[in-house]
Amino acid sequence: MKVGVIAGLVSSILIIFPTGDLHGKYVARNQPAAIAAMEGLFHGEAGAGLVLMGQPNEDTGQIDNPIVVNDLLSFLIYGTTKAEVKGLDQIPHDQWPTALPLLYYAYHIMAGLGTWFVVLMIGCAFLLWRNRLYTARWALWALLLSFPLPYIANTAGWMTAELGRQPWLIYGLMRTSEGYSNTVSAGNGLFTLLGFMGLYALLALLFTVLIYREISSGPEPKSTEAQADYAN
């Protein structure tokens, strides 16, 4: 448990800073349409705010029910709150990511879960430091229930990357509509997609069953001298 919490703390912080931060700046420089779409920035402005929550409305070009932190997006991308961030209105409509709401939500799910991981790990690390982690049932439940969240965050992150790059296959050079195989019919593609989904669903089921069996059978009993060390 100790190793897990410490590793979790270190890695969840590293994900956000510096690696996530650098990646975000890289995307802003190289894929401006993607960053505008995932942040829901319909109108470019200096001192752009970071949308924490809200629903992107493509028809009105607004975020409905927004909770915004002012100036923060400019600061995160360019390091100064006065910087101009390119919005979707400055990009031709045929170069917008095609599934904009999905992209927006995928990105916010990923970022939100990333934040939760940091909060959870800081909380558990603090309790560990105070030697209260093993008796704080609410913390242990939070850890247990958070087990599937990294998989979801991972998938949402990949969706962000792949949806953000649309409509480009090779960014700025070749569109997806120009690059696919002409000789593969739609039916063929659908059949294999369903085939893979079915296979992966089966494997996911198998994985869950096997992991459950492993966990419910418990860890191997250690020798008696080591048992006192087990709690550490």
Next chain:
Amino acid sequence: MMGFIWFWLVAVMIVGYVVLDGFDLGVGVLHLFLVHTEEDRRTALASIGPVWDGNEVWLLAGGGTLYFAFPLLYASGFSGFYLPLMIVFWLLILRGVSLELRNHIDVGVWRALLDGVFGLSSALLTIFFGAALANVLRGVPLQADGYFFLPLWTNWQPGPHPGILDWYTVIGGLVALIALTLHGALWLIIKTSGELAQRARRIVTPLWFVLVALTLASLAATIAVRPASLNNYFNYPATFIVPMGVAASLAGVWLFNRKTQSLKAFLSSCLYLFFMLAGACWGLYPVLLPATTGADRDITLSRAISGPHTLAVGLVWWGLGMVLAIGYVVFVYGKFRGKVDPYAGGH
């Protein structure tokens, strides 16, 4: 020059894959027919357990370098063969999963199910691989832009409008099935002892006879379907050593098996696969994918190849990768040398 080098590098990796994963697939086929008791099944799986994953790496290496060195071939071939390729992926997944998870749940019906999946997927993989090679050797109906589409079958003739299945590719699939099953049997003789090894030794005989017949049939059929296959041989008569090598290695399998020199018999089988594939490649060179719609549409080496700088840089990295890959092969086969203990566990 670079084209020649890369053609044979890709060929070497594909040959390496067939020789290495071939016996895994062969053991899979035999798993259905030869191996009946629980002890035998565990033994057979343990004989390939530590090595099968590393063997499959050579398929990725071959496919990856094919993409790298000959992107047009990759684009054309993998688009045209899209559905068979996806099915091969599924079979590879099913084989790997059934192999690894079989011993994880201690329930009879689970083990029986996964044994069946393992055997069936291995058998289908050999047939698919053989038919795929036969499709390449026969040629495909390439259009002017380099793409093609093949229905599953047309009239079963390898004429100008073939399907994926015709009498020639069926022969190809059967050759692969029998050759790799024999290869797997020879591996089992090396790695197992007792009753299972005896049964494996006995099945080599009928497999060998069928393989000789199929080899002769496939060689004759290839010449009939694509007479241009012989051009390189007649231009460089020294390369007739390749079909002679095929015959010699087949003889070696028979002789060494009779004298119960199992390692030499297995190595002869490796040589057989090497000579068959090298011979097929030499029959093709420099064409990569022949066209049944006219030789001007063949995908040749010069049409498909990447730029010279790319290939030169790639050669350096390929060398480093090969050192790692070969080092690993030597290490893992050395570590798991000798007869198998079915209950040693953990692969």
